[in-house]
Amino acid sequence: MINSFKIPEKFSFRTRLFVVMILMLFVTGLLILGTTGFQYESQRENYHLGRLNRKEIQIKRHIDYLVNKHNLSNEPDSLWNNYAPDFQKINEIHNVQYSLFNTKGRPLFIYHSPLEVIANDYILDPILLNKILSSNEGRYLENYSSDIDNFHASYRLLKDRFQRPYGILFFPYFEDISFSENELNTFLQNLYRIYIILLIGVIFIAYFLSKFVTRSLETIRVKMGKMGLEKKNEKIYLKNATREIDSLIKSYNKMVDDLEESAEKLAKTERENAWQEMARQVAHEIKNPLTPMRLTIQSFEHTFNPDDPDSNKKLKEFSKLLIHQIDTMSDVAGAFSDFATLPKPTMRDSDLVEVTQMAINIFQHDYIVFSSNKAHIFHKMDQTQWIRVVTNLIQNALHSVSKKKTPQIGVQIVTEPIQTIISITDNGSGIPDKLKSKIFEPKFTTKSAGMGLGLGIVKNIIKSHNGKISFVSTHQKGTTFSIVLPKD
Secondary structure (H helix, E strand, O other): OOOOOOOOOOOOHHHHHHHHHHHHHHHHHHHHHHHHHHHHHHHHHHHHHHHHHHHHHHHHHHHHHHHHHHOOOOOOHHHHHOOHHHHHHHHHHHOOOOEEEOOOOOEEEEOOOOHHHHHOOOOOOHHHHHHHHHOOOOEEEEEEEOOOOEEEEEEEEEEOOOOOEEEEEEEEEOOOOHHHHHHHHHHHHHHHHHHHHHHHHHHHHHHHHHHHHHHHHHHHHHHHHOOOOOOOOOOOOOOOOOHHHHHHHHHHHHHHHHHHHHHHHHHHHHHHHHHHHHHHHHHHHHHHHHHHHHHHHHHHHHHOOOOOOOHHHHHHHHHHHHHHHHHHHHHHHHHHHHHHOOOOOOOEEEEHHHHHHHHHHOOOOOOEEEEEOOOOOEEEEOHHHHHHHHHHHHHHHHHHOOOOOOOOEEEEEEEOOOEEEEEEEOOOOOOOHHHHHHOOOOOOOOOOOOOOOHHHHHHHHHHHOOOEEEEEEEOOOEEEEEEEEEOO
8 A cells, every 4th residue: 555645835935034044043053152162171271281381380490499409410319318308398388299200210209190100110101201301392291081080290301400301290280170160051051041032032033024024925926826817917016125026016017017918909809700700600601591592593583484384383482492591591690699698597496307307308219318316406597598408418419329320318417415417428429539629619510510509509508507518528439428517
């Protein structure tokens, strides 16, 4: 089983404008938050690195002072131990814990060391020592991060006044991030509040702004949707329209004028063509009986003899022939008159089944089969015109059947809750595909006799009853005309 799905409609310009404005604010907010976080982290890092550097310089100066005071430069490690209390006081004075190594990485004074150094028997790793000694500034920064220790550390090569290395200072720096994190959280909370208020405000502004911007376009769309060739189209007049909208309105109003002018020209052309076709058809139909009338009169003039004993009989035949031709011309005029101006229908409640049965009984043929799904079906209708519709369609059905075949005409009425369908089916030769589009046109006919106005009159009668007529035809199998009459 294939699941049916509906393709979503295209988004309106107003919706797109609204969504774009919200997305712009959303993206802007993300950029602000991202930039703020990055800027904070960068400033925090610079602040702590600067603080580490200042502390480290203070400790270095203190150590240089003690080394110069006790002349410990290039002295053995055992001599340094004699002044251990002085070096330990540095921790108390500066409120820090540092460690001091000789240039070979061996400990002189150990007050704090990373786990890696402790595990190496308090001796600096050769790789680390090489990084310290080979650095351009004689200083190497390391970041230690573990479950126990998490701090920055600086390894600085110490030199005496003659620029001779005499030791390596290890200084750990522990960041107190509680205050900065609280400060950041407070700032972000305030920023979130401002952003939410701004978002709500922008949503309202975007909604009304998009409504204001698209209001003119919606007016033009509604007017254009109501445009029609046979309607009185209204122009658009808007105040305070933008230049683009004003240009669009001017184009629309010009199109209304052009359409009205084209409709007038088209109507005039159609009327002229209709009159020309009607005149041509009337002239053709009247000319048909006039020609035999002229020949008959000329023949009678040459052959008539008052002394002939059969002269009265010939005169009666001559008069009868003229009267027949005159009746033919009268029928032509009457048919065109009926097509041009059908009498206004007299609508009254009638039994559709009964009236249709009356029309069928005119033919008195056994091969016309009538059926209805209900015995009585009432509609407001003109009985005379409805009989004309049924008889015309049955006559066309009989004429469409070849003389070699037995006609089989079916008339069926099916009533439904909101409409009634009347079908007239034949077993004739059918309507060729190339002629189907012309079947209801005036003067069109496939018969050798007749004026081709019957189906045109039928269509006009059904239209006056607010109904519709259609047909389905198969070549050499037959045609079915269907009439749909709505219920009041």
